[in-house]
Amino acid sequence: MNFFRAVAEYEFMRQALVAGVVVGLVSSVLSVYVVLKRMAFIGAGISHSAFGGVALGLLIFQSAERPDLWISLITAGFCLSVAFAIGATTQRGPISADSAIGIFFASTMALGVLFVGLRKQYTADVFGYLFGSILSVTRDDVIAILVLATLVLLAIGLLFKELLFYSFDESMAQASGLPVPALHHLLLALLALTIVVAVKVVGIVLISAFLVIPGATARLLSGRFRRMMALSVLIGVGSALAGLVISSYWDIPSGATIVLTQFAIFGAVASLRRKRAVA
Amino acid sequence: MMGAIECPNPVITVDHLWFAYDDVPVIEDLSFCVSEGIFIGIVGPNGGGKTTLLRLVLGLLRPNQGRIEVFGQPPERLGRRRHLIGYVPQRQQVDWSFPASVREVVAMGGYAKLGPLRWPGPRMTARVEELLELMGMREHAGAQIGSLSVGQQQRVFIARALVAEPRLLILDEPTVGVDSAGRQSFYELILDLKARFGLTVLMVSHDIDQLAHYADQMACLNRAVYWHDHAERLSDEVLNHVYACELDAFYTERAARAADHAADQSPDHPEGRV
Numbered sequence: 001m002n003f004f005r006a007v008a009e010y011e012f013m014r015q016a017l018v019a020g021v022v023v024g025l026v027s028s029v030l031s032v033y034v035v036l037k038r039m040a041f042i043g044a045g046i047s048h049s050a051f052g053g054v055a056l057g058l059l060i061f062q063s064a065e066r067p068d069l070w071i072s073l074i075t076a077g078f079c080l081s082v083a084f085a086i087g088a089t090t091q092r093g094p095i096s097a098d099s100a101i102g103i104f105f106a107s108t109m110a111l112g113v114l115f116v117g118l119r120k121q122y123t124a125d126v127f128g129y130l131f132g133s134i135l136s137v138t139r140d141d142v143i144a145i146l147v148l149a150t151l152v153l154l155a156i157g158l159l160f161k162e163l164l165f166y167s168f169d170e171s172m173a174q175a176s177g178l179p180v181p182a183l184h185h186l187l188l189a190l191l192a193l194t195i196v197v198a199v200k201v202v203g204i205v206l207i208s209a210f211l212v213i214p215g216a217t218a219r220l221l222s223g224r225f226r227r228m229m230a231l232s233v234l235i236g237v238g239s240a241l242a243g244l245v246i247s248s249y250w251d252i253p254s255g256a257t258i259v260l261t262q263f264a265i266f267g268a269v270a271s272l273r274r275k276r277a278v279a
Numbered sequence: 280m281m282g283a284i285e286c287p288n289p290v291i292t293v294d295h296l297w298f299a300y301d302d303v304p305v306i307e308d309l310s311f312c313v314s315e316g317i318f319i320g321i322v323g324p325n326g327g328g329k330t331t332l333l334r335l336v337l338g339l340l341r342p343n344q345g346r347i348e349v350f351g352q353p354p355e356r357l358g359r360r361r362h363l364i365g366y367v368p369q370r371q372q373v374d375w376s377f378p379a380s381v382r383e384v385v386a387m388g389g390y391a392k393l394g395p396l397r398w399p400g401p402r403m404t405a406r407v408e409e410l411l412e413l414m415g416m417r418e419h420a421g422a423q424i425g426s427l428s429v430g431q432q433q434r435v436f437i438a439r440a441l442v443a444e445p446r447l448l449i450l451d452e453p454t455v456g457v458d459s460a461g462r463q464s465f466y467e468l469i470l471d472l473k474a475r476f477g478l479t480v481l482m483v484s485h486d487i488d489q490l491a492h493y494a495d496q497m498a499c500l501n502r503a504v505y506w507h508d509h510a511e512r513l514s515d516e517v518l519n520h521v522y523a524c525e526l527d528a529f530y531t532e533r534a535a536r537a538a539d540h541a542a543d544q545s546p547d548h549p550e551g552r553v
Contacts, residue, residue, distance in 0.1 A: 036374075036377065036378075158395070158396055159395065161387075161390045161393075161398070161399075162390060162395065164379075164383075164387070165387040165390050165391075167377070168373075168374070168377045168379055168384070168387065169368070169372070169373050169374075169387070171339075171368050171372045172366060172368050172372075172373075172387075172439070173387075173390075173391075174339055175337045175338075175339060175364070175366040175368070176361070176362070176366070176388065176390070176391040176392075176443065177357075177361035177362065177391035177392075178390065178391045219378070222378060223378045223423040224378050224379070224380060224383075224423075225377075225378045225379055225383065227378075228378050
């Protein structure tokens with residue numbers, strides 16, 4: 001079916017469109033910091049820990065009223081706890097960041113598997129959370145996505161200059177009096193909230209692509225921070241729209257299509273850069 | 280003799296300071312005092328505690344024992360007076376491929392003084408432009424920071440450290456990677472800035488020859504530092520001694536000349552000052 005006609009006719013398509021665009025926007029803004037602060041593995045760690053939260057939410061709130069909202073809230077709590085636990089483990093002891101991420105990544109996934117096992121029910125809905133199911137985004141999901149995305153964008157907007165300095169030169173930022181540990185934890189929290197926003201749209205397994213590819217592609221295209229962020233947003237939102245149209249046209253999974261669209265843009269930009277460098 | 284911890288108009292006072300990383304001592308019972316307007320150079324072997332001392336002065340590390348005060352307060356409690364310290368970190372701490380222009384990097388130096396939810400206004404913008412001009416970096420203001428030469432990058436970082444109008448400028452190995460001619464003009468720039476803005480300068484460097492030529496006073500840090508009582512001329516023999524930290528602090532020729540001049544002008548003797 002024609003994508004635009006479907007959007008005009010069906011509410012679930014409009015919800016999918018809003019969710020896709022907002023997730024594309026917020027994750028591409030954050031992906032600039034993820035790329036510049038080399039936080040891609042932390043992003044992957046927190047996103048996989050979301051599985052524990054989703055499975056716990058499904059276990060407890062499946063029969064509750066408005067289960068999607070509850071699952072989003074419990075996943076947010078889970079992701080924030082893991083983000084802060086990774087931050088605390090790496091700051092206070094001899095455990096390196098990648099070891100801490102590896103520990104929480106696997107343990108929270110194991111917890112998720114345990115919760116899924118405890119449900120003793122049909123588990124097809126879990127698959128939707130793992131690989132994304134944008135067409136099953138509900139009105140409550142859209143509300144949760146809009147609220148959390150607004151929080152994330154507001155925090156980044158208000159602390160733009162502080163986050164810029166922290167991203168460039170942590171040591172000097174701290175020496176000049178900026179609260180660097182607080183900024184680090186804030187960035188982890190924003191990462192966790194963005195992952196919650198993106199879980200249903202793109203899936204736990206594929207979220208890291210949203211958090212890395214737009215920023216990495218924009219990095220290849222620009223040597224200025226603000227321009228890099230604008231390009232990252234253009235790529236994030238553009239690929240979300242393109243991915244939705246393509247997936248709707250060929251009736252293929254939307255989350256994977258969006259990620260592959262992002263990858264195609266990255267590949268094209270990287271090749272063009274290489275060609276230009278050789279020439 | 281251990282360094283005197285009393286000095287006129289002290290900017291930095293360190294009193295029986297001890298610091299260790301995981302029980303490995305780095306600084307042992309260090310006491311010294313830096314008077315306002317002094318350019319002090321600190322040399323010493325790798326692992327001698329030079330950068331650790333700077334991080335303690337900046338308040339980025341807390342002493343295990345002892346007292347450290349900058350402008351009369353522990354550095355971590357300076358609060359809104361924090362901008363009084365300008366810092367130029369080591370080159371390797373920075374990601375030079377970061378997508379920021381020279382102008383953006385210089386402006387960053389004023390962000391903490393500005394405070395949250397406030398944006399640079401005309402006064403700060405004018406200060407950034409003034410410093411770019413002073414550092415000879417105006418024509419490169421739009422360039423990406425990593426595209427500059429090492430010497431130019433250091434000038435940008437000094438401009439950044441000066442945006443918030445500090446009174447103490449701390450530099451950690453600022454001449455690494457700068458050629459000999461560049462180093463000379465770098466030190467002359469530091470002297471010019473010191474005079475222009477009334478700065479006290481604390482510089483850590485391995486560049487002992489030139490540092491000793493331009494600094495008012497030198498100190499050698501190898502876990503502990505000891506102050507020499509009398510001003511004396513700098514010789515190769517002294518240099519060799521100092522780097523081995525057998526003789527740990529002394530007045531340089533510049534300071535000796537200044538001391539002679541001060542003795543002519545005033546009854547106060549500079550002995551014991553740092």
